[in-house]
Amino acid sequence: MTRARILLATAGVPAVAIAVSVVLAWLWNTRLPEVVAVHWTNGEPNNSAPLGLFVKIALLLGAALAMAVSWMAVTAWRRGNGLSRVAIGFFAGFTTIPMSGTLGVLIANLDVEDWHRATGSALVAVVSLLVAVVAGVLAAVVMGPVPHSASPSGPADDDLAIGLAPGQRAVWVGATTNRFLLSSVLVVPLVGFVVDQVVMVPVPAWIYAALFVVGAVVTLLGARLGATVDSAGLTIRMGLLGWPRRHFALDRIDHADVADLGLLQGGGFGYRVNPFTGESIYKLRGGPALAIALRKGGLVYVTVDDPAPGAGLLNDLLRQRTRSHDV
Structure with missing residues (x-):
């Protein structure tokens, strides 16, 4: 139906x-x-x-x-x-x-x-x-409401793990920085200077100011991407100031893994979402990414460095949660 x-x-x-x-x-x-x-x-x-x-x-x-x-x-x-x-x-x-x-x-x-x-x-x-x-x-x-075709199963026995012992606590922090975007505060205004000096098209001062603002915004909001895994779930922070921020509580996550994203996968850098597949991508580079499968369907990718320990910790926390509910 x-x-x-x-x-x-x-x-x-x-x-x-x-x-x-x-x-x-x-x-x-x-x-x-x-x-x-x-x-x-x-x-x-x-x-x-x-x-x-x-x-x-x-x-x-x-x-x-x-x-x-x-x-x-x-x-x-x-x-x-x-x-x-x-x-x-x-x-x-x-x-x-x-x-x-x-x-x-x-x-x-x-x-x-x-x-x-x-x-x-x-x-x-x-x-x-x-x-x-x-x-x-x-x-x-x-x-109408569409149920997810695959029921939540939780982490499989052979999924990534770090060996978290019962009652033990741990926190994982991962991050990545796009150095080109980090320099946008200087690079973007430089475009106006090149147009002015090389192409010989005069650039008004207000355009330099606008380019500087654009570069500053890109640098502050898009140059760095961080992720934290703890007993509360997964928290994603973007930008040098850690904002925008998004949190996925542990009870929303089914299991975690590591994926390899192509440079142009999802349509480029930044935050990308596909409403049909349910995929959300936080990306500042191509390569390894933390991959989160949600219980109600959809995948979340975060391109942070060395994501395997983060995925392993999330799976261990989910296993602990399942065992505590079974007791």
Whole structure:
């Protein structure tokens, strides 16, 4: 039933939007010009397209988006990753934008003899947004709560461990620093200087100030990544000031491991999240990373140096927690 709900939410809802757009385009055919306005600037139409071609392209684009979203969602579910109703609703609404935009364009061109006289560009935007929001909410309702396909199992006997004895306490702290990002406070303003001196394009003082602020923010928030494992769980800290901060309590974690992340995996450096697979990535470099599997689905990766002891300590703490509950 879960897969059926996923398909109904991500493909069925956009299919309804497509059907409504097609029916209305057919019913309003005699009230629409052969060439319709499709773009406005300051309320004045400045671009047009043949009615039939415009409708076909928009609906084909919407259908392609719906199929892509459905495939990603079903693939994530089959792999045992948690699915967010919010993410499903958002992407289902996004896929209806070509159809909702088409509906707005049709309404704006109703009963006009020539596309140059079409008004109501604001109406197009309102209709597009409204239909997308309604479709997203409907998809989230249709989706319902989705249980994680794989039940929590806890650390396996052969998973990483450090040999923590019963009653013994330990804390692990790991970190990594991206030296290039650390120097951003100097490198980013240097770009303005190069443009000024080499390309001979004058750079105003306020641009230097803005570049310095950008570099300072990148340095403070993105140059360092730290992780702490203790009896409370896993705490992730970003930046030189240890903020932003995120905490995963021990009862949210199923088990820990070490993974090797590619340099571009997840889309680059910083914080990356995939709403379909449930993956969250905190990354300042490629290479070894602490990998956390959550009990309700999803994975968390943190690229800190020498992550194996952190994963081992987390697994030992989880084993101790399981034994204490069994007693």
